[in-house]
Amino acid sequence: MLASERDQLKAEIIKMAKKHDQHRSGLIPVLQHVQNVSRHISPEAMQDIAEAFKIHPVEVQGVVSFYSFLSTEKKGKFIVRLCRTISCDMAGKEAVANQLENELDIEFGETTDDGMFTLEFTNCLGMCDQGPAMLVNEDIYAKVTPEKVADIIDSYRNRFGAHVTQGEHA
Amino acid sequence: MSKADKKLVIFSDIDVEKALKNALQKPRPDLISEVRESGLKGRGGAGFPTAVKWNLAASAQGDRKFVICNADEGEPGTFKDRVLLTDYAEQLVAGMVLAGYAVGAKEGIIYLRAEYTYLRKNLEATLEKMRGRKLLGKKISGKDFEFDIHIHMGSGAYICGEETALIESLEGHRGEPRNRPPFPVTVGYLGCPTSVNNVETFITALHIVEKGAKWFKTYGTEKSTGTKLFSVSGDCDKPGVYELPMGITIKKLLETVGGEDAKAVQVGGASGTCVPRKDFDRAIAYEDVSTGGSIIVFGPFRDMLEVAINFMEFFCDESCGQCTPCRLGTETLLEGLDMLDEGKCSLKYLRELCSLGETMQVASKCGLGQSAPNAFLSIVENFKSEILDSRCTCR
Ligand SMILES: Cc1cc2nc3c(=O)[nH]c(=O)nc-3n(C[C@H](O)[C@H](O)[C@H](O)COP(=O)(O)O)c2cc1C
Ligand code: SF4
Numbered sequence A: 001m002l003a004s005e006r007d008q009l010k011a012e013i014i015k016m017a018k019k020h021d022q023h024r025s026g027l028i029p030v031l032q033h034v035q036n037v038s039r040h041i042s043p044e045a046m047q048d049i050a051e052a053f054k055i056h057p058v059e060v061q062g063v064v065s066f067y068s069f070l071s072t073e074k075k076g077k078f079i080v081r082l083c084r085t086i087s088c089d090m091a092g093k094e095a096v097a098n099q100l101e102n103e104l105d106i107e108f109g110e111t112t113d114d115g116m117f118t119l120e121f122t123n124c125l126g127m128c129d130q131g132p133a134m135l136v137n138e139d140i141y142a143k144v145t146p147e148k149v150a151d152i153i154d155s156y157r158n159r160f161g162a163h164v165t166q167g168e169h170a
Numbered sequence B: 001m002s003k004a005d006k007k008l009v010i011f012s013d014i015d016v017e018k019a020l021k022n023a024l025q026k027p028r029p030d031l032i033s034e035v036r037e038s039g040l041k042g043r044g045g046a047g048f049p050t051a052v053k054w055n056l057a058a059s060a061q062g063d064r065k066f067v068i069c070n071a072d073e074g075e076p077g078t079f080k081d082r083v084l085l086t087d088y089a090e091q092l093v094a095g096m097v098l099a100g101y102a103v104g105a106k107e108g109i110i111y112l113r114a115e116y117t118y119l120r121k122n123l124e125a126t127l128e129k130m131r132g133r134k135l136l137g138k139k140i141s142g143k144d145f146e147f148d149i150h151i152h153m154g155s156g157a158y159i160c161g162e163e164t165a166l167i168e169s170l171e172g173h174r175g176e177p178r179n180r181p182p183f184p185v186t187v188g189y190l191g192c193p194t195s196v197n198n199v200e201t202f203i204t205a206l207h208i209v210e211k212g213a214k215w216f217k218t219y220g221t222e223k224s225t226g227t228k229l230f231s232v233s234g235d236c237d238k239p240g241v242y243e244l245p246m247g248i249t250i251k252k253l254l255e256t257v258g259g260e261d262a263k264a265v266q267v268g269g270a271s272g273t274c275v276p277r278k279d280f281d282r283a284i285a286y287e288d289v290s291t292g293g294s295i296i297v298f299g300p301f302r303d304m305l306e307v308a309i310n311f312m313e314f315f316c317d318e319s320c321g322q323c324t325p326c327r328l329g330t331e332t333l334l335e336g337l338d339m340l341d342e343g344k345c346s347l348k349y350l351r352e353l354c355s356l357g358e359t360m361q362v363a364s365k366c367g368l369g370q371s372a373p374n375a376f377l378s379i380v381e382n383f384k385s386e387i388l389d390s391r392c393t394c395r
């Protein structure tokens, strides 16, 4: 990360922490914001966040490691999360998983070299009556078939350059 | 989807504004009495009487109190809260205002799971609209009562649906369940008295207060009053959300959803029980087979061992790791299931695994570890011969 980018992020962190009176209840919203804008929470960011909340960086790290939507490793611009829980499993998630790996040329848990896509399994998405279900960032897809996978992926590829955020956690 | 097929209680018509205004005219104790009279129990799974919870929070000491909506819906096979959050958000907000009034809270929080971020925009718009109509915020419907709600996003952890873990998470910590007592009704969010309720509970309470406990009790059984939403998925013709009276038999439910040929039904999600065909006369109710609403249908050709493995993988993944019976127990049970899958598990070891499961049920700190072995135990008990026969390595 460029020094200026870090400074900017740090300023945002301080501002958000202030909004929460530096109270710890603001920690996760700040982490969600950082995850959204920089696609991971770097050691430097953790340091800045810890300072802003006057807690030890290890505390911050402990929280980050607990939640599956927060990560210390840099994720792709688009995180594809396929449900692997029972109803989607019975509805054919395995074939969808296979096709996702083919289209993206990576395995689950990996990120494409161009930093565009991360492929992950996730647990029940609350779409069990319309499985297999899948999230791409915050967009939900139901009744996904192997045939549809390529179109879905392409629709994100084509958004390259467009302004994309993962959500509005702020 | 079949949700609008029948309009019993939750899906019945209601004028939200009128209902809320009527409710706020009533003295607080009357409001809680009506809910008590209805026999409403929490719709999030644990089935704790709602009026008791509200009464405890109301009588707890504290200037600041909170009402929290548990919208973390993560139990495998459950999606009825998603439908409510999408199409019945106004009723949810009104139900929360009503609860705030009943317990004397000014602040409400909707804890929305990260996976449902796509619902947030609509929810925010609903909150804003309700503020505009003076049904939320200061001086609600002209009364000297204020209550506002904000949304807090989860970050992807099933355990945060457990109410004390949810509070830990709100306070900026790892979502690790707390020791109880104290219960959140006395020491909850930020140490203040807090009532945590499920989405469906708030909405049901709104209908009860408006239309009466007596009307509500025309549905259901003596111990499980009213109706409930069921999220139905798996091997059936018509999966979706259904509103059905409590006490309905599994057989009847299967007829409704087109799953008559099922060989087993998982009632209550991964934490629930697997009910085999021979027991389909059993009733879905707190006094018989209990559920937060998840119904997963297994057709005649399903491999029940694969089902058990999928559930146990879920628990291994989602255990917060705080206590040993759960952390190691889920792993050991999963290894056992893998051994069964390879046809390499002795019956002696299988018995040991079952007794480990029983230990977990009593020794785990929270509901996750206590219920993680349920599916394992019921599947092993009911499908042992199927499992052993299909994995025999001696043929
Ligand atoms: C592991 C675990 C997960 C839970 N997940 C949820 C959930 O997603 N939604 C929910 O309303 N209750 C969930 N609960 C139950 C809550 O702890 C709590 O009992 C409930 O929110 C209370 O609301 P109610 O009385 O209206 O049901 C869960 C409990 C456990 C042990
Ligand atoms: S039972 Fe499992 S989820 Fe619950 S506190 Fe123990 S380790 Fe955590």
Ligand code: FES
Binding pocket: A083, A084, A085, A086, A087, A088, A089, A123, A124, A125, A126, A127, A128, A131, A133, B076, B077, B078
């Ligand atoms: S099992 Fe996949 S969405 Fe519920």
